[in-house]
Amino acid sequence: MKRLYAFLLAGLIPGLGAYAQKVDSVLAKLGEEFTQERAYLHFDKSVYAPGETIWFKAYLEAGILPSDISKNFYVDWIDASGNVLYHTATPIIDASAKGQFDIPASFKGQLIHVRAYTTWMQNFDSAFLFNKDLRVLQLSAKKPEAVTVKAEIKFLPEGGDLLNGVNGKVAFKATDQWGKPVAVKGSVRNSKGEKLDSLITKHDGMGFFNIDAKAGETYTAYWTDEQKQAHTTQLPAVKQTGATLKLSGFGNRKNFLVERTAEAPDELKTLYVVASMQQQLVYRARVDLSESVAIGGGIPTDNFPSGVMLVTLFTANWVPVAERACFINNQNYSFAPTLDVVGDTRRRAKNFIDIDVPDTVGANLSLAVIDGGVGTDTSDNIVSHLLLTSELKGPVYNPAAYFKNGSDSLKQQLDLVMLTNGWRKIDWESLMADKWPQLKYRRDSSYMSFLGKVYGTTPSQIREAGFINIIFKAKDSTQSMVFLPLASNGTFSQPDMIFFDTVKVYYQFNKKRDLAERAAVTFSTGLLPAPGTVANIPLFANWLLHDTTGLGRSRFFAAEQARLAKLLKETTLEGVTVKAKAKRPIDLLDDRYTSGLFKGGDAYQFDVGNDVVAQSSYSVFQYLQGRVAGLQISNATGGGSQASATWRGSTPTFYLDEMPTDAQQLQNISMSDVAYIKVFRPPFFGSFGGGSGGAIVVYTKKGGDVKAEPGKGLDSRLLPGYTPYKQFYSPNYSTTVSDEPDLRSTLYWNPYILTDPKNHHFTVEFYNNDISKKLTVVLEGVNKDGKFVHLVQTVE
Structure with a gap:
């Protein structure tokens, strides 16, 4: 993959030696050969009922651009027990994919967990796969019993360690057992019980305090949670020697302060600061601490892309001793299409949406229109996920809030997130020793492939057969034929095939047709199979205890749809009249x-x-x-x-x-x-x-001849392909009249709106249902330069 950064590396000092060149080459190889993909799924809404369809559009990024790594995309639809209800496999087109999942009408659970990934993504930490819970409303479900909230707190010294004689910032994060923030307050005391600082959350369970740590001393936090429960938690141990890294500043540069302990070996008196983004080197500098214990510097960031930057502090022997993540927000991550909605919320009224992308590059968009009372998930979106949460370990509460504006207060709150969440740490020790990640899966070089092998034959029989003749016949009787050469080991293949659902594969050996009676032939597509169960799913079940206005409106839709389904089931066909105009x-x-x-x-x-x-x-x-x-x-x-x-x-x-x-x-x-x-x-x-x-x-033009049944008399096998697409139902009330109630909560869904500089205007039309008086329009997408859009409009 091409290098994604072309920024001037500030702070490069000549003569850093072979180790510095080694770091450069390590990051270059890591960025080129081990680029990690990130996925985001746009759903039509966030709350569903049994029997409804979940529509999705997936976007994939690698580095700062749309990904060109993978060709196939997978989604596992999982219940609360970890059982995979359905496994979706779809082709990736323009770094995106689409699909759907029909929730069984008999489904009794209250949530569906969505796990999405590519084959390439499974080579790396599974914590960075796309994960999301979708609410499923059960009208007959009992209200969950109240669950006792169990609060816990984690302390994370900036840079990594508490050091003897070094004043350090210690961040903390207080959460409940589901990972949601908890407000706490208390104090930090030494072994003598002396108060050193107050402990109080500043934002969403997070905060920090400063401490002058001393070797041999122990420090304890005494705190109470929202339930007035008292807790004690010991802080990390203090190290006798070491070095730390502190970051500050929210402008066009990140200021750093490197500080070592008074007692330090020689390798801690010459240090190196290395900054990287998306596994690409963006800054490197040497720090001389031979005459002092602290020195500062600055990383110019005004030309950097927005995203997570990782700053690592190395010893003179290039061993990492401290690390700090920060977020660079240069407001250069978005593009601005216009979204003009001409809405009419009368019963079955016609609505128009005009989208214009006045840009010099193409864009790939998805559009959803839902009932305005149902509510949408505003906590995360394509911007916050692909720039922030997909780079961090553990849940980030309401990440979209950090991108509302560029205020200093939001930047300070976001810095607390960077201090308290895990990130994609680079295993520097292994990489410097040329120990690279073991890749279990290769990059998708093609779409679904038709792969096969002949068993029970000798090499001479394979040579005599020469080719295998294949006829593919789909459920709808469409057909195609290929003639594939047989390798000496009996294998054969046809790359870059695209077919959906299942096909029946008829086969015959070209020059030795009786070989089929003695040989066994297997077929596959190379697609990943569905896992039976998935362990360690992060289910945030406490949200089931709460209802909101949005859930109340969704519950109304679910109840009406259930009532209508029951009515139609009990009513004879004469009771429902549908009048439709003749087909054109x-x-x-x-x-x-x-x-x-x-x-x-x-x-x-x-x-x-x-x-x-x-x-x-x-x-x-x-x-x-x-x-x-x-x-x-x-x-x-x-x-x-x-x-x-x-x-x-x-x-x-x-x-x-x-x-x-x-x-x-x-x-x-x-x-x-x-x-x-x-x-x-x-x-x-x-x-x-x-x-x-x-x-x-x-x-x-068709004649009067009747074609023979393809493959008749040949051996055959059934082969599954990509998950079939469903067509989103959008009635056209200008040509169709129906007496059946229209209770759709999703009024329009279009996962693929593609624009380019010459064709940058797109118009859609749709019809309202019988009951919606307010509509919510959500437009998301990415352009060819890797910039994002997330627009929301309300029509009343």
Whole structure:
């Protein structure tokens, strides 16, 4: 992966020696070969009922840019006991993925834990996988019994240690058994009982005090929690010798103070300060403490990206002795699309949303519209998660609050978070000894692969067979065929396949067809299987004790939906009348010719057989020229040159009768043989390469022949693929009239809104339900430069 930072390294001093070069090379290799991905999931809402669908959009970052490491994304949907209810596997397109999970109507739990990851992410600490709890409302659930809150406190000296004779800052964090903040107060005393400082929380259970530590002395905190329970907690032991690192400043530089004990070996009299962000070197300096016990300096940060910076203090022998994390907020992490909502909250009224991204780079967005009374999770969002919480160990309470503005008070509160939470510590000792992380999983070099192996044969039989013929047949009868060479060990493969749900795989050996009777053949896709159970899930169950206005509104929706479901179950079909207008001719054409992923969808449709203009066109490309906004076509009339097409900087995938083809073959088709054309907007998820350029699908006229059943008489196996996508239901009340009550709490969900400099305006429309009088619109996303957007608007 390319280096992500091109900043001037301040403080570089010539002649630092081989060890300094070693640190540089270690960070360079760590950043290039062991870049860690971070994932964030945007959900349509945060509270659900049994039987509802959870819709999600995943965003992936690596360093400061959208990740190009992985091709496949996984989500485990887990109950409170750690049982995996469902395992989602989806392709990653433009550093993002989409999907959904249908909560079983019989589900009795009150929360679903979501764990999301890529294969590459599983090489590293599992604490940095995406984890989130979603509330599931149970109308018949008993109110949980009151649980006694158990408070605990942790003390964390700045830099790492309390040192003899060195005045140090000690941060603390008080939480309950679920990781939520607890307010405490008390005092810090020495072994004689003398009070040294007060102990009182400053923000969300966190605070700090200063102490002049002495070797051989012990220090104890006496404190009471919110329940007036008294506690005593001993502070960490004091070290006789050592060095510490302190940071301060919230402007365009971070000031550091390096201080050692009065008694110190020679290796603590020359020290090195190294700062890194996303495993990339951003600062290095040498500190001379041979004549004094303390010295300060500054790290210029005004050109740095926003995010967590790790500052490490090394001895003269380049052994780490102190470390401090801080947050750099240069307000350079966001971009600003406009979100214009023309809302109408009357019953089943039409609403419009205009999105414009006036930028020089493309953007990848997701949009949710929900009932305004249901409430959304405002504690975390794409900005706070990918910049902050995904970099820290342990829960951060209400992280989004630290990005409301750039005030000094918020910066001070955020610094308390950095003092009291774990971070991605670099194992310097191992790396300096050339002991690198053991990678169990390789980077995804392709999408799902079709992998197989033949057992029970000799090498000579494999050579005689030569190839294996494969026919894939999906549930909707779509089919494709490949001929794969057999390796000497009986293996065969086809990379970069994309199919959903399951396919039936028919196979036959090319030159030795009777071999199938004696050989065993196995197939796989290379996708990670679903884990049965997941241990050590951080469930914050105490929130089930509380209800809010948002939960009350969600409970109302859940109750109404349950009542309607029961009514429909007990009512005969004559009791429910649905009136719908007749389908348009183009929709009937779509039903006749399309199947699987090609049916319906976000596409331009052309009834070529009934279009007189088509008969005068030289080719498919000339016919489409100028008819599809954003689709650029060259050499449409041929003239000895091959036609080509681009859409948003990428080449569309071409299909002929739903089989992959190329531009030349489409260009040579006579328009008199074409019945129907569909042009899918990017991204088209049925394409092998991810479909970032959309797809052009050409259907030839059907004759009266009946095709033979593919694969009939051949051996076959059933093979699972990617999790199938569901289409979000959004009724169009301008063409459909229904007597059935509309009680949707999610009124609109669009996980893929893609823009580029030439196509930066996007308009959506949707209809209100029967009861919502206030709507909440949430837009999130990332652009090609790795900047984020999180916008929320309310319509009343």
